[in-house]
Amino acid sequence: MLERFKERQLTIDELLEAYKQMRDETVEKEAGKTKSGLTKEQEPYFNKFMEVYEERGEEAELKEWSVDVHQYFEAR
Incomplete structure (x- = not known):
């Protein structure tokens, strides 16, 4: 026991x-930060890039793209 x-x-x-x-x-x-280090608003873009590129891309580059895409939509 x-x-x-x-x-x-x-x-x-x-x-x-x-x-x-x-x-x-x-x-x-x-x-305001997620596991990837991005904000919760940027994270969905990063997740989609990871899905599309099937983790073949450089993570730092995909994070950069995610920030750029988020900033583009925020500016509109």
Whole structure:
């Protein structure tokens, strides 16, 4: 029984760590930055470029394009 408790405790710790990571990502996203380092408004363009180029492009270049496209639409 003690062994099962230890296994379960590890699972709870892993669960808490996953919740903490999700919370940190949410806080970061609400602060205006996403995992890619772009704003949440620029992120959709980056995701589409990644999808279209199937990750063959340089990530830095795709981020640059995403910012440019977002700025273009903001200026209109």
